Amino acid sequence: MSQYGKWFDFCRDSGSAQSTIPVCNLFNESPSRGGSGYDGGCDLTGISLSGDRHLANLGSILLCGIAIAASAYLIWRSERKKAAVGRREIQIFLAAYIIIEICEIFTVGHFPLDGDVRRGFSAVHIATVVATCWILMLNAIIGFQLLDDGTPLSIGLVLLSAAMLFIGTGYIALDTTFSWTGYWDDTLDAPNQAYALYTLYQLVPIVFLFVFYVLEAYLVLRILGEKKPMIYLTGAALLFIIAQIFQYVISVHICNGTDGAINGGLFETLFTLLAVVMVWIFWSSITEDDWPMPVASGGAYA
Template sequence: MSQYGNFHDFCRDSGSLHATIPVCNLFNESSARLPDATGFGGCDLRGIALSGDRNLANLAGSILLDGIAILVALFLLWKSNVKKAAVGRREMQLFLIGYIIISICEIFTVGGFPLDGAVRRGFTAVHMASVVATVWILMLNGAVGYQLLEDGTPMSMGLIFASAAMLFIGTGYIALDTGFSWTGYWDSSLGGDNQSYSLYTLYQLCPLVFLVIFIILETLLVIRILGERRPMFYLMAATLLFAIGQIFQYVISVHICNGTGGKINGGLFEVLFTLLAVVTIWLFWSSITEDDWPMPGSAGGASYP
């Protein structure tokens, strides 16, 4: 059987019953439609015990750290608003709002709250849709610096918001229909291997492609147009931090879970390094908008922005 679209190993290694990859909720809590509705067979992330044989599985990873991430993102929103003349200010704020929505959803999707399965699947659909839409917004932020359209205008913001909204609605609907089987159209992709071609493409591959395009666009902007090197340290650092978080989530998580007896897993570090990556991306954006960057053909006084 093709391994494309197979989430089973990812879900197993990220926490079994309380997997810290949100898409796993759509498979793990789809009741009788799945042959394995009680877990994925990996290390069970249990966290701290509550009354009635319940657990708050991911207190440190997705509850406390995501709470901190929301506060940090709100601070960066305010700091962005202060930079009145910065290119892409509104577009960067839209990206930060998306990250806040992701962080809020993450508290309920992978935080291990003892929620009703239907409620968790609803949060999961919003979570996944927000990830896709927010990374799309970040990619478009990479194009804003080229000033193909004047930044911050209704045209620029409208195009970004409308395209992100279409991705959000499309991804959210597919996730909801997969989890709740409203039409039954996606049931054929559900089975013992927890396989879904559509969700794998939208949730795993599309954000990766968007990130690569963003990095390429910003690298060309900084090196070829601004003729600078210093901002590249921020961009490279953000890329490295994000990659480290994904390694903790997809590779190291199961070993941390086993080593701590199910108290924590790699999800904690994924949230931490993603937060650091977002902060570094903001620093990168700030570094190319706060100084006077000479533009090609400028007469000394022209600057970016």
């Protein structure tokens, strides 16, 4: 039987009672499952609170706060680069990442929330991840100056297209977990084979990120004729890959080794933050004044 679209094993290994993969919260907290968790996985408990409640992944929560502050700082730094290509667009990317981190506080780092609230945050988290990766890919396209950057048209196209992806993905996630139409109800029980969510959350962002990397590599190597920025770009890619390895491969081993205190979600948050910072450093490095980029109408690298 095909494994495509199946979430059960991922969810079981990322925290039996409270998964740190947001998609899993849609199944685990669904009415048909009653929030019962995934048998055979490591039970992420974290810090015990009163009333048999737990605060899980406190480290992730703190890192999310740091990520929000760091992103706000980078938005401010971007504002000072008045002549930089894609300044507004990279700020939109950072703002979208802030929304992801706000959601992660309640999905990767678990507050003792009502199930409906957690499912709502999880749906927003999933939708924002897809939209943010799309925005990042558009930043690479904007770097070629096919369209004047920073104009109402450019910003409008970025925001409108991202909003369409956000709404579409968010609706599927919400309809899956709240069973508004009942169309996705067969995904709520093991093996949680949700083709749409698997494609949107697992595969689509990878495609967007791959296209971003290829386009930026072409821009740097063939158009700018430089190699140093590739260190930052490749560093960002490697940091992101490490984050995913911690989330999907190492997480269960960390959880077992710490008796449920933490899992890979903590390190996924950390390395994703480092990847985002490296993306900004890469963008900043190719918008310096000394690159041999010809002046284009409406915006330029020089």
